[in-house]
Amino acid sequence: xxxxxxxxxxxxxxxxxxxxxxxxxxxxxxxxxxxxxxxxxxxxxxxxxxxxxxxxxxxxxxxxxxxxxxxxxxxxxxxxxxxxxxxxxxxxxxxxxxxxxxxxxxxxxxxxxxxxxxxxxxxxxxxxxxxxxxxxxxxxxxxxxxxxxxxxxxxxxxxxxxxxxxxxxxxxxxxxxxxxxxxxxxxxxxxxxxxxxxxxxxxxxxxxxxxxxxxxxxxxxxxxxxxxxxxxxxxxxxxxxxxxxxxxxxxxxxxxxxxxxxxxxxxxxxxxxxxxxxxxxxxxxxxxxxxxxxxxxxxxxxxxxxxxxxxxxxxxxxxxxxxxxxxxxxxxxxxxxxxxxxxxxxxxxxxxxxxxxxxxxxxxxxxxxxxxx
Numbered sequence: 389x390x391x392x393x394x395x396x397x398x399x400x401x402x403x404x405x406x407x408x409x410x411x412x413x414x415x416x417x418x419x420x421x422x423x424x425x426x427x428x429x430x431x432x433x434x435x436x437x438x439x440x441x442x443x444x445x446x447x448x449x450x451x452x453x454x455x456x457x458x459x460x461x462x463x464x465x466x467x468x469x470x471x472x473x474x475x476x477x478x479x480x481x482x483x484x485x486x487x488x489x490x491x492x493x494x495x496x497x498x499x500x501x502x503x504x505x506x507x508x509x510x511x512x513x514x515x516x517x518x519x520x521x522x523x524x525x526x527x528x529x530x531x532x533x534x535x536x537x538x539x540x541x542x543x544x545x546x547x548x549x550x551x552x553x554x555x556x557x558x559x560x561x562x563x564x565x566x567x568x569x570x571x572x573x574x575x576x577x578x579x580x581x582x583x584x585x586x587x588x589x590x591x592x593x594x595x596x597x598x599x600x601x602x603x604x605x606x607x608x609x610x611x612x613x614x615x616x617x618x619x620x621x622x623x624x625x626x627x628x629x630x631x632x633x634x635x636x637x638x639x640x641x642x643x644x645x646x647x648x649x650x651x652x653x654x655x656x657x658x659x660x661x662x663x664x665x666x667x668x669x670x671x672x673x674x675x676x677x678x679x680x681x682x683x684x685x686x687x688x689x690x691x692x693x694x695x696x697x698x699x700x701x702x703x704x705x706x707x708x709x710x711x712x713x714x715x716x717x718x719x720x721x722x723x724x725x726x727x728x729x730x731x732x733x734x735x736x737x738x739x740x741x742x743x744x745x746x747x748x749x750x751x752x753x754x755x756x757x758x759x760x761x
Contacts, residue, residue, distance in 0.1 A: 441599045448588045448603070452739040455584035457723045459666040459675055462577035464694045466667070469570035476567055479560040483553060490549045581666055585740060604741070642712055642730030648761045649713025651687035656727045656735040662744050664737045669693075674737045674744060676725050680715055683727055689761055695725045702760040707749075714759050718752040728757070 439447070592600055644650035659682075662673060669678035677698060681691045691701050699717050710716070710728050718724040726736030728749065737744045 439594075441595055441602075444591050444595055444599075445603050445606075448591050451584045451588040451591070453719070453723070455581050455588070455666070456676065456739065457721060458577050458580040458584060460677065460694050460696065460723055462574065462581060462667060463675070463677060464697070465570060465573045465577055467693050469567065469574050472563060472567040472570045475563045476560060479556055479563060483556045483560060486549060486553045486556060490546065490553065493546050493549065585666075588740075644712040645759075646713075646761065648684075648687040648689060649711070652683040652689075652713050652727060652760075653729055653735075655683040655686040656729070656744075660735060660744050660746065664740055664742055664744070666740070676737045679735075679737045679744060680725050680727050684760055687761075691760065696722045698725060699756060699758050702758040705757050705759050707754060707757065710749075710757055711759070713761075714757050716749050716757045717755045718749075719755055720753070722755055724752060 592603070595603065644653055656679065659670070659674065659679070662670075664675060665673035666675050667678070668674050670682040674682065677693060677695045680698060681693060684691045692698050695717060698715055699722050702715070705711075705714060710730075712728060712730045714728040716726050716728045716734050718726075724736070726734035726747070726749070728734050729746070732748055732750065733746055734749050735744065735746055738747070
C-alpha cells in the first residue's frame with residue numbers, strides 16, 4: 389500500500405515533443421525571446437547620427453560667430469574695468485594727498501599747543517601787572533590773540549579735512565565694489581569666448597585633414613569668387629588666395645573722400661595677413677573692432693573699442709553711399725565690423741585661424757555703416 393502511494397506521487401517522465409507539437413513549442417519559444425529582447429531594448433536611446441562634414445562646418449561657423457559676440461562684450465567690459473581701476477587709483481591718490489595735508493595741520497597744531505603750554509602759566513592780567521615793560525607785553529598779547537585765531541582756523545580746517553577724507557574713502561569703497569563687478573563680468577565673457585572656441589576646435593578635430601583644409605579653402609574661394617564678380621576664380625587665383633597672399637590683392641581704384649580716410653585704408657592694407665586674436669588691438673594681431681580702431685588711430689582719429697559703440701562714432705550712411713574708410717557692420721547684434729575699401733569690399737579680421745584679409749561685404753548680413761570723418 390505504501391509502495392503504491394509512493395509511486396503515485398512520483399513525477400511523471402516528460403517526453404520530448406515530436407511532429408506538430410514540436411513545431412508549436414519552437415514557435416512559442418521564439419516569440420517569447422523576441423518579446424523579451426524588445427522589452428530589454430525599449431529604454432535604450434538610439435545612437436545619435438554622426439554629423440556630416442557640412443553640418444560640422446555650419447556648427448563651427450555658429451560657434452565662431454557666438455565667440456565674436458562674446459568678444460565684443462569682453463572688449464566693452466574691459467573698457468569699463470579699466471575705467472573703474474583708474475577711478476580707484478585716482479581716489480587712492482587723492483586720499484593720500486589729503487592725509488598728508490591733515491598730518492601737516494596736526495603737526496602745526498601740536499607745535500602751537502606746546503608753545504602755549506610753555507608760556508601760559510600766569511593769567512594775562514597778572515602778567516601785565518608784573519611786567520616791567522607794559523607796552524612790550526601788550527604787543528606780545530596781540531600776537532597771542534592772532535595765534536589763537538590761527539589755531540581756531542587750523543582746527544576748523546582739520547575738521548573739514550577729516551570730513552573730506554571720509555567722503556573720499558566712501559567713494560573709493562563704492563568704486564572698489566564696482567571694480568569687482570567689472571572684473572567678474574570680464575571673467576564671464578572670457579570664459580564664454582574660451583568655451584566657444586574650445587567647442588569649435590573639438591568639432592574641427594572630428595573632420596579629416598582634407599575636410600579641414602576644404603573648410604579653410606572655402607572661405608578664401610568665396611573671397612576670390614567675389615573679387616571676380618561672382619564667377620569662378622581661375623586656378624592660379626585660387627592658389628594665390630589659398631596661400632594667404634591677400635597682400636597681393638590690387639587696391640581699389642575708388643578714391644577715399646579725404647586724407648584721413650585714405651590713411652586708415654592704407655593702414656588696413658598694411659596689416660593684411662596678420663592674425664586674428666580676440667581682444668587684440670595690434671600691432672601684431674587684431675580682432676575685428678581692434679583693427680578698425682587701430683586703422684583710424686593711425687589717421688589721428690580716436691574710435692571707441694567695441695562694434696556696438698563704433699557704429700555711433702560718426703554719421704550713418706546707406707549701403708549705396710559707401711566710400712573708402714567707412715565702417716561697415718554686420719549681424720543684427722552689430723557683432724562684426726570691417727573697413728570699407730571700395731568696390732563692394734572691405735578689410736576685416738574675420739575669426740580665429742583666419743588672418744586679416746580682403747572680403748566682400750556681401751559675405752555677411754549687412755547691418756549698417758558709419759562715416760567717421
